[in-house]
Amino acid sequence: MNKPKPIFEKRIFWDVDFDNLDYDKHPNWVIERVFDRGDVEDIRQCRRYYGDEKVKEALLNAKFLFEHRMHLAAAVIDEPIEKFRCYKLRQLNQGPWPY
Numbered sequence: 878m879n880k881p882k883p884i885f886e887k888r889i890f891w892d893v894d895f896d897n898l899d900y901d902k903h904p905n906w907v908i909e910r911v912f913d914r915g916d917v918e919d920i921r922q923c924r925r926y927y928g929d930e931k932v933k934e935a936l937l938n939a940k941f942l943f944e945h946r947m948h949l950a951a952a953v954i955d956e957p958i959e960k961f962r963c964y965k966l967r968q969l970n971q972g973p974w975p976y
Contacts, residue, residue, distance in 0.1 A: 883922035889914045900926065908935040912950050913942055920953065929954070939963050 887895045889910055900907055904927055911923040924932055933954040936942070942950060942963045951958045958964050 880926060883919075883926040885911060885915065885919050885922060889919060904931060905935040905938070908932055909939045909942065912936060912953075913946050924953075937961055940966065 882900060890898055898907075908923055908927060908931070911919050915923070927935075933956070936950045936954055937956065937960055939961070940963055942961070944967075947958060947961055947964060951961065
């Protein structure tokens with residue numbers, strides 16, 4: 878039995894052909910994009926479709942998330958921010974001091 882596709886806002890996937898988007902071919906990319914650019918309802922749809930374990934795995938291994946979205950993801954999956962790969966990478970590659 879096929880699971881019903883999640884209903885995401887088209888603005889999240891503005892740079893790809895939304896109608897031909899295959900949610901099962903690149904799940905990590907979809908999950909990262911939803912958490913980076915989606916709202917609360919998009920995140921709920923993502924969690925329903927992929928399940929909490931897949932979402933947790935994808936987020937912990939993501940190479941990049943915006944900082945405020947990293948904190949949101951940490952709260953959603955109930956993991957400390959220090960476990961996120963993107964947090965560790967950000968600590969290793971600090972840019973100039975933001976004034």
